Amino acid sequence: ENPHFKEVGQRLARVKETRRKANAASEKKMGLPAFSKDAREKATRYEKVEEIGRGGMGVVYRARDRVLGRELALKVLNSHFKHDEKIVETFLREAKSLAALNHLHIVTIFDAGVEEGNYYIAMEYIEGKTVRELLKKKGYLRLPTTLILAKQVLRALAYAHSKHVIHRDITTNNMMITESKIIKLMDFGLARVINQLHSEQSIIGGTPYFMSPEQVEGAPIDHRTDIYSFGVCLYEMLTGQVTFPMENPGYHHLHTKAPDP
DSSP, rough: OOOTTHHHHHHHHHHHHHHHHHHHHHHHTTTTOOTSOOOGGGGGGEEEEEEEEOOEEEEEEEETTTTTOOOOEEEEEEGGGGHHHHHHHHHHHHHHHHHOOOOOOOOOOOEEEEEEEEEEEEOOOOOOHHHHHHHHHSOOOOHHHHHHHHHHHHHHHHHHTTTOOOOOOOOOEEEEETTSSOEEEEEEEHHHHHHHHOOOHHHHHHHHHGGGGHHTTOOOOOHHHHHHHHHHHEEEEEESOSOOOOHHHHHHHHHHHOOOO
């Protein structure tokens, strides 16, 4: 009833870990390793129910796992990401490392594979709406609400950064709010996977309005990139607009001081 009650986050994380281990044991017993060498055969494991989202990286479906009988979100990446076997192996290896992230405020990745050059990622299905959708409806969020949501995002970032994983594309559109007011960060670390599959800066560099100065310049990045992008998200949550809503936001991230909120 109260997702912010003391220690409830840690308790939920422990339950989630217990369920993950139980599912892994069940798959092993049935001879279904999470990341087999021939991942192509596993694409038929998921039944697409309906399309729930579409973007530059691909299409997201609400789907059903025929083996475990659970509902999940299936992200199918655009076909232009198809390459050679080396890229396939890189994709599977990176996706497996992302699946190791286990945190209350990060959407869990269950599985990844490729079918006829089309890469897919099976992940936790979240019922709710993004912070961006909430802002479109309300205009902006009150300070107490913003602080409650911000703390959850920062816990997720602190955890991921401790595991040496950087999101690279923190935006209010990648923050999902569940019906119980719990934040779930989506596409965590996916930009790193996409980076292995594609060389276009527009695909891997993040969303322009939220990009850090070092991303704009194409310079090496670290965990501070996520902190900068989250700062823009925080600004948008409190004011209803990003720091630089005008054209060429990258230039302003480099050369212009953000307006006083």
